[in-house]
Amino acid sequence: MSYPQIEGKYGPIYQIAEGISVNLNEFGSWEAILRRGSDRKKKAIGKGEENFQKAVRAAELLAAGLGLPLLRQAVDMTFGAMAREWYELNAGRWRPGTKERYECIIREHLRPLEKLLLEEVDKAQVKRLLADLLQIRSPKTVEVTHAVVSGIFTEANELGYINVNPAHGLLKRILPSKKKRVRNEPDPFNRQDLENFLKAAWDKLPEPYPLILEVMAMAGLRLGEALAMTLENLDAHNGQYNVTETTRAGRFGPPKSGKRLIDLDETLVGKLEVHIKKMRKESMAEGRLPSPYLFSGITQRMIQRAMQHGCKAARLRVRNPHDLRHTYATMLLMDHYSPAYVQKQLGHSSISITVDIYGHWIPGEGKKDLVKTLRGTKAVPGRTLTLARGKEE
Numbered sequence: 001m002s003y004p005q006i007e008g009k010y011g012p013i014y015q016i017a018e019g020i021s022v023n024l025n026e027f028g029s030w031e032a033i034l035r036r037g038s039d040r041k042k043k044a045i046g047k048g049e050e051n052f053q054k055a056v057r058a059a060e061l062l063a064a065g066l067g068l069p070l071l072r073q074a075v076d077m078t079f080g081a082m083a084r085e086w087y088e089l090n091a092g093r094w095r096p097g098t099k100e101r102y103e104c105i106i107r108e109h110l111r112p113l114e115k116l117l118l119e120e121v122d123k124a125q126v127k128r129l130l131a132d133l134l135q136i137r138s139p140k141t142v143e144v145t146h147a148v149v150s151g152i153f154t155e156a157n158e159l160g161y162i163n164v165n166p167a168h169g170l171l172k173r174i175l176p177s178k179k180k181r182v183r184n185e186p187d188p189f190n191r192q193d194l195e196n197f198l199k200a201a202w203d204k205l206p207e208p209y210p211l212i213l214e215v216m217a218m219a220g221l222r223l224g225e226a227l228a229m230t231l232e233n234l235d236a237h238n239g240q241y242n243v244t245e246t247t248r249a250g251r252f253g254p255p256k257s258g259k260r261l262i263d264l265d266e267t268l269v270g271k272l273e274v275h276i277k278k279m280r281k282e283s284m285a286e287g288r289l290p291s292p293y294l295f296s297g298i299t300q301r302m303i304q305r306a307m308q309h310g311c312k313a314a315r316l317r318v319r320n321p322h323d324l325r326h327t328y329a330t331m332l333l334m335d336h337y338s339p340a341y342v343q344k345q346l347g348h349s350s351i352s353i354t355v356d357i358y359g360h361w362i363p364g365e366g367k368k369d370l371v372k373t374l375r376g377t378k379a380v381p382g383r384t385l386t387l388a389r390g391k392e393e
Contacts, residue, residue: 003056004071007240013058015071016061016334022055030055050088057089060159068363079152080114081122084368086155097246104249105148109133109141111147118156123166130174139175146171161376167381186326186357189217194327200314202307208295209306211275216321220328223303223321224248229294236273239264243347248300257349260318329354330361 003014003022011024019036030052034041045055063070083106086104090160091099112129115123115127126149150167157165179222189197194217215226224246233242241262246255264272275294283290301322311318325346332342340360343354 002072016056016059017066017068017070020059020063020066020068022052022059032056032059032062036066036137039070053085053088064158070160077118077156077161078108078114079116079118082118082156082161083110083148083152084153086152089155090151097256099251100248100251101144103384109137109145110149117154118162121166123231127174130170130288134145134174137324142175143171146174146246147269161235176382186330187317187323188226188327188330189316189319189323190362191331193316194313195329197310197316201310204313205310207278208275208298209303211271212298212303212312213307213321213324214268214271215309216324217327219264220325221262222256222325222347224245227293227295227298227300227303230292231276231290231294232292234269234272234276234294236269239269240264250299256349257347260344260347262345262347269338325385326358329358333358333361334363336363 003016005153006013006015008023010026010028013281015021016032019039021033021035023033024032025031028046029044031042031044031045033043042150043055043058045051045058060207081353087106089263095100110129113125116125128358129149130146133145144165150165152164153162154169156162198210198214200216205213215221215229216223219226219241221229221243225243228245229241233244235241236267241264242259243262244257244259245252247253251337272294279290279294300303300321307324308318313388329342329346332345333339339351339354339358342358343351346354348354355389
C-alpha cells in the first residue's frame with residue numbers, strides 16, 4: 001500500500017486521511033499535519049527516511065483516533081518487506097537482547113515466507129513453518145517465532161495492508177500447554193566429576209579455554225557473560241565481579257536480567273590474575289595495548305567444542321556449557337546456601353525461577369532438628385512421644 005502524493009512547496013505531500021497529511025517543512029524535516037474544520041495542528045518529527053516513517057505512523061495513529069479511514073493505495077507487499085517494516089516501527093521499545101533475538105528469528109526461521117505476498121500467506125503455511133521448526137528447535141523458540149509472525153501480521157492489519165492474521169490461534173494447535181511441555185532438565189556435574197572434567201580441560205585444552213570453562217563452573221556465569229568479562233569489572237581485592245555485559249555473534253549488550261555484582265572464590269581470582277598478567281606481557285611484546293576483554297576473539301561455538309573435548313577427555317557424558325552454570329547452582333544449594341543468594345549470583349529475575357529450576361536440589365534446611373522442633377526436647381529420634389499422655393511409649 002502507498003498514499004496519494006502531490007507536490008508541495010518544499011517537497012512531496014502524502015495524504016494519509018481526509019484532512020491529515022505528512023510533508024516536508026521549510027527546514028527539510030518531516031511533519032504530520034491535521035487540517036479539519038477549525039482544527040489546525042502540526043508536529044515536526046525530523047529529517048531522513050526513518051523520521052518519515054515515524055511521521056506517517058503518527059499521522060496514521062491520529063487518523064485511527066479520529067475514526068478516519070486511511071487513503072491507502074494497493075501495492076504488492078511481501079512478508080519479508082512487512083517484517084522489516086514491523087521491526088523498524090517497534091525496535092525502539094525493545095531491549096537490545098530482544099532486538100537481537102527477533103533479528104535472528106527473521107533471518108534464520110522466516111525465510112520460507114520472505115518472498116510471498118502478504119495475502120498469499122495462509123494458516124496452513126504458518127502452521128507448517130512452526131511444526132517444522134519444532135522438529136529442530138525448542139518449544140520456547142517456536143513460541144517466540146509464533147509471537148514474531150503474529151506481531152508482523154498484526155502490524156500489517158493496523159497499517160491496512162491486510163485484514164486477517166493467519167498466525168492467530170495456531171500455537172495451541174502445535175504446542176502442548178506450558179504445564180505439559182517436557183523441559184530440558186539441568187544436567188550438572190557432581191563434585192568429583194567436575195574436578196575430573198576441569199583437570200582434563202587444563203591438561204588437554206589450550207588456554208584460555210580451560211579458564212573460561214572454570215569461570216562458568218565456579219562463578220555461575222552464562223556463556224555470553226563469561227566471554228564478555230573485562231579487566232575493569234574485576235575487583236580482585238574484594239573477590240567480586242560486576243557483570244555488565246554479555247556477547248553473542250560478536251555483538252555486545254546488557255545481560256539477560258540486568259547488571260549484577262557477584263562473589264568469586266579466591267582460587268578463581270588468582271587464575272584470572274595470572275591470565276591478565278599473561279595478556280599484558282603478550283601485548284607489550286607485540287607493541288599494542290591489551291584488549292579490555294579478558295577473552296577477546298573467543299566465540300560461543302569455540303567454547304561448545306572445547307566443552308565436548310573436555311568431557312570426552314575426562315571420559316564423562318558430553319554436556320553443554322550451560323550445564324556448568326547448573327553445576328555451580330546445585331553445588332551451592334546442596335551445601336545449604338540460601339536460594340536467595342543463589343538467585344543473586346545467577347542473576348535470575350525472581351527467586352521463583354531459581355526454585356523452579358533447582359528445587360529438587362535444595363536440601364531440607366534444619367532437617368536434623370525436625371524431631372526436636374515437632375516433638376519437643378524430650379523426644380528421642382526413632383521413638384514416639386505421646387503428647388496426650390505426656391510420656392514415652
